[in-house]
Amino acid sequence: MTGGYGKGPDILHDCTIAVNPGEIAVIVGPNGAGKSTAMKAVFGMLNVRSGRVVLDGEDITALSPQARVVKGMGFVPQVRNIFPSMTVEENLEMGAFIRKDDIRGTMEQVYDLFPILRDKRYQAAGELSGGQRQQVAVGRALMTKPKVLMLDEPTAGVSPIVMDELFDRIIEVSRTGIPILMVEQNAKQALNIADRAYVLVQGANAHTGTGKELLADPEVRASFLGG
Incomplete structure (x- = not known):
């Protein structure tokens, strides 16, 4: 996906995100990296100028957010x-x-x-x-x-104990087979539960892999996880 808000400049640059049934996919990265923007693009809240959004094999790029909910997108x-x-x-x-x-x-x-x-x-x-x-x-x-559940920073502003509990519940939801796409500031904890993970920098994919692969990646650790 490449796109931005209204007639403004592109915020996303060839950004690719995917999640499969039963998976938890997380989007992490520094502040201003375009994480929530990428989520909003998937949900139809900004202009995707190139690229497409596909849900369950159907191209839904032209649909409004309301129509995407009917098709099976749950957005928090x-x-x-x-x-x-x-x-x-x-x-x-x-x-x-x-x-x-x-x-x-x-x-x-x-x-x-x-x-x-x-x-x-x-x-x-x-x-x-x-x-x-x-x-x-x-x-x-x-x-x-929903066919997919999208969570924009679900643990923002909650205590560490509550954060752990919310992550446990998110894992339980994914075990029912619902794919979960999540933007999360608490990168280390999010990568711990992620089957698939994306590090965005300035609206583009910087690193992609499993949560464990990115946790073990020296460059990711140094740049985004405090070493």
Whole structure:
């Protein structure tokens, strides 16, 4: 993908990202590297001037973000990703707005994955802790029964303990077969759980490999992981 916002300059330069069923793919890199921009390009929130986006074998490059959700993209933005005045359960119901079938089974799966949400299902989501709000946001995206789940910095602003718990939940989601594409500032921890990893620098692929390969790469370690 090559592209940028509106009529502005290109931010992404021949950037390639992919994730397969059951995989966790992470995008890491320095601040301003284009990580979240790459995620937004996949979701249709900026102009892809060359290249394409393919979901489940179908070229969806021309589709709006809303149409991509219908096709099977679940996207959790970094901020403003819940309805704070609604209850936890209402947030999950909002996630299923495109579905015409019975959503109760999926809601039970979300509650099994995030037991704290079952306990707080009638509480306003805005009253929850940061980590719990992130669980609501991920759960809401899962209610669409997505073919791919995209998370933009899911552990931003949470404590190390909560970060570890969120990563554990993300691994559990991937074990259900849903591919997960994740932008993450906590590079070392993200690479630890990644089947596939991309280091972006100035909107281009600098390094690609498994999480373990990039963790072991001296250049990646020196440049992005503090040695």
